Amino acid sequence: MTKKLASPFVVGVLLILSGLFSCLFPFLLEAKVYLDIDSPSVKRIAIVIPDFKNQGGTDNSLGTEAAALLMHDLDFTGYFKIIDPRGFLGRPEESDKIDFNAWSLTGAELLVKGSYQIEGSQWRLQLRLFELPLGRQVLGKEFIVAAKEYKRPIHRFAEEILFLLTGERGFFNTKIAFISTGTGKKEIYTSDFDGNNFQRLTQHNSINLTPRWSPRGNEIAFTSYKDGAPSVYLLQVQGLQANKISGRPGVNITPAWFPDGESLAVAINHQGSSEILQLNRSGVVIRKLTQSWGIDVSPSWSPDGKHLAFVSNRSGSPQIYILNIASGETRRLTYQGNYNVGPVWSPKGNLIAYAGRADGQFHIFTISPGGGDAQRLTTTGNNESPDFSPDGRMIIFSSNRQGKSAIYAMNANGANQRRITFLAGEQFSPAWGPRKNGD
Amino acid sequence: MKTKQTGLGTMVILLFLSSLFLFSCGKKEIKSEEVAVKQPPPVEDEAEKAKQRARLREQQELAEKEMRERALKEQEAQRLREEEARKREEEARRQKDAAAKAQIESEDILFDYDQYLLSKEAKELLSQKAQWFKAYPSAKAVIEGHCDERGSAEYNLALGQKRADAAMQYLVSLGIEVGRISTISYGKEKPLDPGHTEAAWRKNRRAHFVIK
Numbered sequence: 001m002t003k004k005l006a007s008p009f010v011v012g013v014l015l016i017l018s019g020l021f022s023c024l025f026p027f028l029l030e031a032k033v034y035l036d037i038d039s040p041s042v043k044r045i046a047i048v049i050p051d052f053k054n055q056g057g058t059d060n061s062l063g064t065e066a067a068a069l070l071m072h073d074l075d076f077t078g079y080f081k082i083i084d085p086r087g088f089l090g091r092p093e094e095s096d097k098i099d100f101n102a103w104s105l106t107g108a109e110l111l112v113k114g115s116y117q118i119e120g121s122q123w124r125l126q127l128r129l130f131e132l133p134l135g136r137q138v139l140g141k142e143f144i145v146a147a148k149e150y151k152r153p154i155h156r157f158a159e160e161i162l163f164l165l166t167g168e169r170g171f172f173n174t175k176i177a178f179i180s181t182g183t184g185k186k187e188i189y190t191s192d193f194d195g196n197n198f199q200r201l202t203q204h205n206s207i208n209l210t211p212r213w214s215p216r217g218n219e220i221a222f223t224s225y226k227d228g229a230p231s232v233y234l235l236q237v238q239g240l241q242a243n244k245i246s247g248r249p250g251v252n253i254t255p256a257w258f259p260d261g262e263s264l265a266v267a268i269n270h271q272g273s274s275e276i277l278q279l280n281r282s283g284v285v286i287r288k289l290t291q292s293w294g295i296d297v298s299p300s301w302s303p304d305g306k307h308l309a310f311v312s313n314r315s316g317s318p319q320i321y322i323l324n325i326a327s328g329e330t331r332r333l334t335y336q337g338n339y340n341v342g343p344v345w346s347p348k349g350n351l352i353a354y355a356g357r358a359d360g361q362f363h364i365f366t367i368s369p370g371g372g373d374a375q376r377l378t379t380t381g382n383n384e385s386p387d388f389s390p391d392g393r394m395i396i397f398s399s400n401r402q403g404k405s406a407i408y409a410m411n412a413n414g415a416n417q418r419r420i421t422f423l424a425g426e427q428f429s430p431a432w433g434p435r436k437n438g439d
Numbered sequence: 440m441k442t443k444q445t446g447l448g449t450m451v452i453l454l455f456l457s458s459l460f461l462f463s464c465g466k467k468e469i470k471s472e473e474v475a476v477k478q479p480p481p482v483e484d485e486a487e488k489a490k491q492r493a494r495l496r497e498q499q500e501l502a503e504k505e506m507r508e509r510a511l512k513e514q515e516a517q518r519l520r521e522e523e524a525r526k527r528e529e530e531a532r533r534q535k536d537a538a539a540k541a542q543i544e545s546e547d548i549l550f551d552y553d554q555y556l557l558s559k560e561a562k563e564l565l566s567q568k569a570q571w572f573k574a575y576p577s578a579k580a581v582i583e584g585h586c587d588e589r590g591s592a593e594y595n596l597a598l599g600q601k602r603a604d605a606a607m608q609y610l611v612s613l614g615i616e617v618g619r620i621s622t623i624s625y626g627k628e629k630p631l632d633p634g635h636t637e638a639a640w641r642k643n644r645r646a647h648f649v650i651k
Binding site for chain 1: 592594596597599600607622628
């Protein structure tokens with residue numbers, strides 16, 4: 001853990017209070033029971049995060065902003081109940097004397113206390129997590145960063161809390177990509193996981209579709225009409241160079257990265273022949289994965305690369321099928337409804353999310369790769385293009401439930417649905433980027 | 440027209456000559472009275488005759504020149520009239536071609552929801568388009584496949600290609616050279632009608648022709 005924290009982005013990360021793991025174990029065991037994230041109704045943990053205290057320097061607003069950001073991050077996961085710190089009725093505290101009883105009376109089970117000093121352009125931040133009502137410290141970190149980068153250690157601390165409680169890392173330093181029509185065209189944008197800090201990546205004055213992050217997060221595969229006909233390109237996230245890798249006659253669409261990032265599955269459709277090909281990074285055919293006289297499209301690899309989910313209309317309407325790569329056998333996965341598309345495999349391989357038509361509108365479903373009962377996760381509007389967070393605990397998707405299409409996020413069980421993009425135009429086709437090494 | 444004119448010219452000349460003849464005869468009569476008195480020298484008479492012949496020739500030439508000029512003018516007018524007619528014809532043909540082209544481009548092949556099979560109406564319309572391709576052997580076309588907004592963008596891209604392909608293959612089966620037609624799918628990206636009604640969706644599920 002300590003090593004992972006020493007990322008090049010954070011100027012200095014110090015453990016001020018070495019984690020006494022033996023002390024933490026009882027809490028961890030207890031906490032994991034609290035946060036059984038696969039359960040359909042997770043009990044939320046109540047946490048309170050008062051403003052971080054300024055202990056030197058002039059900028060008092062930073063302590064408020066940083067505490068608010070930590071609350072926002074934890075709230076986003078859907079696993080926490082955020083307690084308003086104004087409910088604290090104890091006396092104003094000195095930094096080393098915390099009235100745990102009074103904090104406990106707010107209803108919180110966990111308390112984060114933070115303090116900071118501004119030293120020149122640097123920001124020194126100490127964050128501690130306490131279990132209430134006993135006041136046992138379960139996590140403590142000190143971060144030293146450039147003041148303008150204050151979000152980074154906050155996201156990092158949120159990761160730490162999530163890891164401590166669930167045994168798994170989160171996604172607070174990840175990015176998402178999506179299509180937006182803000183310019184009147186369809187361009188590729190990225191933002192932080194929560195929709196903040198958005199940025200346009202392409203300026204093709206054209207139709208761009210289905211951005212897909214490479215496993216390392218340094219490239220985005222997508223479909224574009226920028227040279228006339230729909231072709232598949234790879235976009236370098238640094239430098240924004242776009243290289244065409246497949247411009248075969250007809251449509252070249254729905255690129256899906258093989259887990260090792262060295263090849264992609266791409267749907268090619270032309271003159272009665274529809275096939276999903278596996279192409280290397282230069283676009284050379286490695287092998288033919290599917291072929292039909294109907295439509296085969298929208299491939300998604302299982303995390304181990306042994307199976308390929310895809311959409312085919314070979315039974316008369318679009319349904320999801322699973323190809324066993326080794327045996328070459330294909331079986332139909334979805335039987336409910338007459339229009340099921342856009343499968344995406346969860347990072348753990350235990351679920352496939354997709355969009356299906358029900359009651360005249362499109363909704364997000366999950367189903368186990370073995371088949372069985374599909375779970376419908378959305379209830380209003382048209383909901384499409386699901387994609388999992390890197391930890392598999394959340395799903396982003398597009399929805400027009402509030403009029404124009406925008407990007408939404410929810411827990412993988414459908415709880416905690418919230419809109420995350422508030423931009424001009426409409427947003428579609430979100431893709432959740434991977435965690436990067438060091439984050 | 441021309442012969443008639445020549446005839447007219449000849450008549451004019453004849454009339455002229457005969458009047459000239461009468462006139463000179465009359466003069467002669469008077470002169471013969473004088474001759475009886477004076478006897479003019481025969482040389483003078485000869486010179487007079489030569490002069491008259493010259494005058495006659497001159498007048499004849501003048502008449503011919505006038506005639507020629509008139510004929511030329513008439514020819515020029517005729518040429519202009521013919522050119523005008525040709526231009527009108529050309530314009531009419533151009534308009535007819537443009538109307539035929541516009542009709543090819545405006546009459547979309549429509550499809551049922553999530554379908555790319557050609558209906559009877561679609562086949563009839565494609566047969567008309569095939570006639571047009573035969574009438575204009577140098578014309579080339581792009582067939583665009585489009586879908587309504589329902590369903591995933593990705594699936595609709597593939598579906599749009601199927602629709603364009605279906606229209607193209609039917610034209611080829613009717614004898615249109617495959618090299619004259621290319622296809623492109625726009626999926627649900629370029630709806631003809633941006634509405635969200637059944638009527639709008641119906642219009643948007645189409646194979647659209649663009650003539651090059």
